[in-house]
Amino acid sequence: MFVGHAAFAFAVVGGVAVWRGWTAERALTVGLLAGGFAALPDVDIAYALVGVAAAAGGDALTLATAFWSTGNLVHRAVTHSLVLAPAVALLAALVGTTRGGRFAAAALGALLVAVAWTASGPLGVVVTVPFVVGAALLGGVADAVGLPAPKVFAVGLVGLVSHPFGDLFTGDPPAMGYPLDATLVAERVALAADPTLHLLAAFGAELATIWAAVLVVGAATGLRARTAVAPRATLGAGYAASVLLVPAPTLDLSYPFVFSVLGVGLVGALPRVRVVGTPDGPTVEPPDWLAACLTGLSAITVAWLAYAVAYVIVG
Template sequence: MGVAAAGAGCVVAAAAGRADAAGAGVAALFLLGVVAAGVVAARRTGHAAPALVGAAAVGLLSHPFGDVLMAAPPPLLAPVGPALLDGRVALAADPTVNLLGVLFVEVAAVWLALWTYARLTGRRLRDSVSPAATLGLAFAVAAVALPRPTMASAHLLGFTAVPLAVVLGVSTLRRRRDAGSRGEVLLRAAATGTAALALAAGAYLLAYSVAVRGLVAG
């Protein structure tokens, strides 16, 4: 904890030297939030506070990278240093494929979080995925039934694929005698929903690629 406090002090001091008092205050609040989240999580789970504070810090520091793919990237070193990127990073030339690539990155981040939780609680993530997740493959029909989503119209994908995944995940919450503990039930719902979203995105990408090739060939 002493190392975390020292690091926070260095960042706030640097911010105060490079920016105004408001910027330094915001940086301090975020860093205090990181420490508080780690301490609270440690008390409620019994895991080491330094490790959880470090995990919270990784989450805070990696957060701006989402905007690197989704929108105009913020100054990643602000308020300490200059901007590292001056434009959005594209994963593919095709705007729809690029949007799907961003979705896969986000899904991978969720899988990492679920895997970490399962590992810390002594569970197997694979066993938590319900067969209901395979229904996400039906989302392939959206490739021909809906307009092509792009970054500017990402809601076409978000308001269709995500609700489908949520419904499939929530469908596993039905109480049964063999459902297990609350943690197991919630992990099953989250893992099933995430798997359904991944399968839906993969099925859409495959169907979209076939449809685009057909149009090009035609």
């Protein structure tokens, strides 16, 4: 759900900006900042690289298992807290104000690190420091593009607060009450009783957020996504055959499905070959980046839907 968090926040904030009549540049800028704040909580997964390094030399499944088992030691705790989110958003907003404001931001960052130390010890500090630094950097970017502090706070808060709710569909629920000893959500939200259908539904939800972001870009710029999608996106339907080859995906074993279905998106980068009607012989025309991205996204969407239908039929 890494991409989905950013796409959702971008769609919400950018969509509101477009609805309020902001210019395309301004609307897309605040949308991107919201996406940045929404992705920021997952900086804590960087600690998982420790586990990957320890498992170096193993196969792909071993490395993936090491990544998540190590990362989950600190994942979805301090950086996913609804209690601390307003303070982090305020920190980002203060970075672009006066010298006194920047000093207050530094003091607030130090306080957040101290809270993490008290609640989680050194391991909490390891993830809180890059979290705080990342928020400060995003605040600096917002200041550079001329976004006033109140709007930085609002955009940051939307991104940070929306993130934990997206995680309710995958893995263990985040510690949204951290550092308080309070459990807001105790169990994962099940989208289907069948674990494979649950994974497919969660993947579909992420695709939906990405398409929502595309629609916001279209509303802001006048882009018509349909005109940029090449017919070869329908090749994704062939992925249905992989239901016989790829292990039924679940949250515990999603990698074969996720990596292979994302690979379908490479069809978007395929060049267009013209053989007929070219006086100088066959020509090869590489797609522009927009056509490549939207065609690839469309192919992945078709592949996901085809696999889901095939799974229901075969299963």
